[in-house]
Amino acid sequence: MKIWYKGWRPALVLILLFIVWEVSCRLFEIPKWLLPSPSQIWLEGAAGWSNYHHHLTSTIGLTILGFLIGASVGIAVAVGLHLIPKLREAIYPIIILSQNIPIIVLAPLLVIWFGFGILPKVIVITLVCFFPITVAALDGFRQTSSELMHYMKMAGATKKQIFWKLEWPYALPSIFSGLKISATYSVMGAVISEWLGAKEGIGVYMTLASSSFRTDRVFVAIFLIMILSLVFFALIVSMERMIVKWKPKGDGKRRD
Amino acid sequence: MTKLLIENISKSFGENQVLDQLSLRVEEAEFVSILGPSGSGKSTLFQLIGGLFAPDFGEIRLDGKRINGETGSISYTPQSPSLLPWRTVLGNILLGGEIVGEIDQALALKMIDKAGLKGYENAYPYELSGGMKQRVAFIRSLLSPQSLICLDEPFSALDEFTRLEMQNWLLSVWEEDKRAILLVTHNIEEALYLSDRVIVLSEKPTQVKKEFIVPFPRPRQASILLSEEFLSWKKKIYNELRVIM
Structure with a gap:
């Protein structure tokens, strides 16, 4: 129920936006191929389900696969760099550089190198996904409270115990922040990778639609991408709620 | 039997000499408090006993075994x-x-x-x-x-009522299962009320300035807190600390 209570303001703005859009489309008689009205998009979305549902499932599959691999790589890189500080000094700047390569330029190259299979697509999603997770996790590890660290060390904890009993749980909320960002990026990553050349997927559906001036379908694709991103985000949030149980709920007040 | 024996330990961090030839001991089942002005290296002392660092000179022995720079030999409760x-x-x-x-x-x-x-x-x-x-x-x-318990100003964040309640609780638990306890505090009353022996530290570079054996019988009654004798002891230790500060 809380989501309704908190969500009515943005929902209202969204509805207003759609109304303005709809009314202006009708009032100025904008042609459908230039800018379809929300109702036309909705009709196409509902009627065209059989046209695009296989694209949708393909994209969902690719996103999940890419996200899982990207997240694992991200966490593994963060743990590695954290446990070996020298490695971190050497690699961290390169990781930041990797984010400065425009994916749009890199993607065709990946196709040249790895062909049209699933590998270049997964590489693209991994590249977009791992960075927020790595950065967030590294930050989380580094912010581990020095008091708790003192306690653990004095109690005779080994490096492994300190990592699993202290640093890892301490970084979990940060890791989840990274995962939330990556989850939304991964959908974008999947769509971009499908532009490279895929048999199906929202990216393919979108390219086909825009090259045949089916602007309404382009918008259907845009909304599908938005909804998918939101669903992935919500999934991560609910996972976080299940795992990170030690945070004060509600308004964050302590019962001191 | 001596639980903890610290012999002539010195420790410097760069130019800053924190401990200078400090020696002290804690007997089996003894409750010892360390009083000292702030910045007198009390925390450093604990970090040395806890093995986070090794002393530059001197020896720390627990049950006769040398534990210089060895973690895991004490049970430590930090300030928070x-x-x-x-x-x-x-x-x-x-x-x-x-x-x-x-x-x-x-x-x-x-x-x-x-x-x-x-x-x-x-x-x-x-x-x-x-x-x-x-x-x-x-x-x-x-x-x-671990057999030696080190408490680093454990009551300092509590309000006066909770503190007294906690001190009494700690005493009652300790009476039942007497372990060696080393307590760092800057509260004279607390040191007197809880411990068998009070060690007063000097300013940096820190040495043991003076030692008091607390005469009050066990189990301690809260009523002694207001007795003449308690106050005169408090005065004695206070004067000792005032010379330092």
């Missing part, structure tokens, strides 16, 4: 309760034993009950009050397998 926020009360209490691989859940539950925390076994630290958190930290210390 330092509970792991993702562990429940029970999980936090078991942590000390878990690190060395000895878990006694039944004993932990018994201690939780005795500390008046029954019903909170599965509560997270954010749900507890300051005094309760400190109590959990104490139980964790008491249940840790």
Whole structure:
């Protein structure tokens, strides 16, 4: 129920936006191929389900696969760099550089190198996904409270115990922040990778639609991408709620 | 029998000499307090005993065994309760034993009950009050397998009422199971009320300035806090500290 209570303001703005859009489309008689009205998009979305549902499932599959691999790589890189500080000094700047390569330029190259299979697509999603997770996790590890660290060390904890009993749980909320960002990026990553050349997927559906001036379908694709991103985000949030149980709920007040 | 023996330890951090030829001992089942002006290297002393650093010179012996720079030999309670926020009360209490691989859940539950925390076994630290958190930290210390307990100003963050209550509780627990305790504090009254012996430290570079053997009988009664004798002892120690400051 809380989501309704908190969500009515943005929902209202969204509805207003759609109304303005709809009314202006009708009032100025904008042609459908230039800018379809929300109702036309909705009709196409509902009627065209059989046209695009296989694209949708393909994209969902690719996103999940890419996200899982990207997240694992991200966490593994963060743990590695954290446990070996020298490695971190050497690699961290390169990781930041990797984010400065425009994916749009890199993607065709990946196709040249790895062909049209699933590998270049997964590489693209991994590249977009791992960075927020790595950065967030590294930050989380580094912010581990020095008091708790003192306690653990004095109690005779080994490096492994300190990592699993202290640093890892301490970084979990940060890791989840990274995962939330990556989850939304991964959908974008999947769509971009499908532009490279895929048999199906929202990216393919979108390219086909825009090259045949089916602007309404382009918008259907845009909304599908938005909804998918939101669903992935919500999934991560609910996972976080299940795992990170030690945070004060509600308004964050302590019962001191 | 001597539990902890510190012989002539010195420690410098760069140019800054913190400890200079400091020696002290804690006997088996003895409660010793260390009083000193702030910045007198009390925390450094604990970090040396705890093995976070090794002293530059001198020796630290626990049960006769040299523990210079060796972690895991004492049970330490820092200034703040330092509970792991993702562990429940029970999980936090078991942590000390878990690190060395000895878990006694039944004993932990018994201690939780005795500390008046029954019903909170599965509560997270954010749900507890300051005094309760400190109590959990104490139980964790008491249940840790190490024989020497080091308390670093454990009551300093508590209000006056909670502090007295906690001191009495700690005394009652300690009377039942006498372990060697080394307490660092800057509260003269607390040192006198709790301990068998009070050690006054000098300013940096720190040495032992003076030692007082506290004459009050055990078990301690809260009523001594207001007695003439207690006040005169307080005065004596206060004067000692004033010379330093």
